[in-house]
Amino acid sequence: xxxxxxxxxxxxxxxxxxxxxxxxxxxxxxxxxxxxxxxxxxxxxxxxxxxxxxxxxxxxxxxxxxxxxxxxxxxxxxxxxxxxxxxxxxxxxxxxxxxxxxxxxxxxxxxxxxxxxxxxxxxxxxxxxxxxxxxxxx
Amino acid sequence: xxxxxxxxxxxxxxxxxxxxxxxxxxxxxxxxxxxxxxxxxxxxxxxxxx
Numbered sequence: 089x090x091x092x093x094x095x096x097x098x099x100x101x102x103x104x105x106x107x108x109x110x111x112x113x114x115x116x117x118x119x120x121x122x123x124x125x126x127x128x129x130x131x132x133x134x135x136x137x138x139x140x141x142x143x144x145x146x147x148x149x150x151x152x153x154x155x156x157x158x159x160x161x162x163x164x165x166x167x168x169x170x171x172x173x174x175x176x177x178x179x180x181x182x183x184x185x186x187x188x189x190x191x192x193x194x195x196x197x198x199x200x201x202x203x204x205x206x207x208x209x210x211x212x213x214x215x216x217x218x219x220x221x222x223x224x225x226x
Numbered sequence: 227x228x229x230x231x232x233x234x235x236x237x238x239x240x241x242x243x244x245x246x247x248x249x250x251x252x253x254x255x256x257x258x259x260x261x262x263x264x265x266x267x268x269x270x271x272x273x274x275x276x
Contacts (some may be wrong), residue, residue, distance in 0.1 A: 132240050140238040146229075202230065209237055215240055 123217025152199020
């Protein structure tokens with residue numbers, strides 16, 4: 089009888105945990121570090137917010153290419169996916185760059201890499217937040 | 227390149243290690259490898275740059 093009661097309770101707890109983990113992953117993607125902040129991992133939350141933010145600001149400040157969804161080739165599409173990884177900071181990058189990209193200079197080319205790295209780093213961070221919420225990582 | 231390597235190394239250190247000392251060790255090792263590979267690839271391309 090006891091087992092019959094405990095099994096649904098455990099199942100519900102697992103379901104709640106999975107929902108919380110998904111929310112952490114999504115929040116971590118939307119705002120860098122938020123997924124860790126929800127789990128009170130303050131150090132990681134601050135570091136990811138700062139590192140992704142700095143990479144985006146410098147990349148956009150160097151007039152790197154912020155890719156759009158209407159990319160002409162596979163590289164532009166991959167660049168868009170990488171940039172989109174920065175979540176809300178993707179929109180910030182667009183705001184910082186009112187004159188658009190200038191990849192005719194080396195600085196603009198470096199800026200493009202900074203923006204892509206920020207996006208991919210934020211995806212890694214969001215994935216880590218998701219895994220940590222599921223209890224797989226410390 | 228140095229700044230990029232530094233920022234990414236700090237993020238990797240916090241991402242993959244939990245204890246502060248382990249994080250610092252990982253950051254330094256990661257930074258060293260970033261610079262080594264970057265400079266190494268730069269020199270590897272040198273013969274084809276002219």
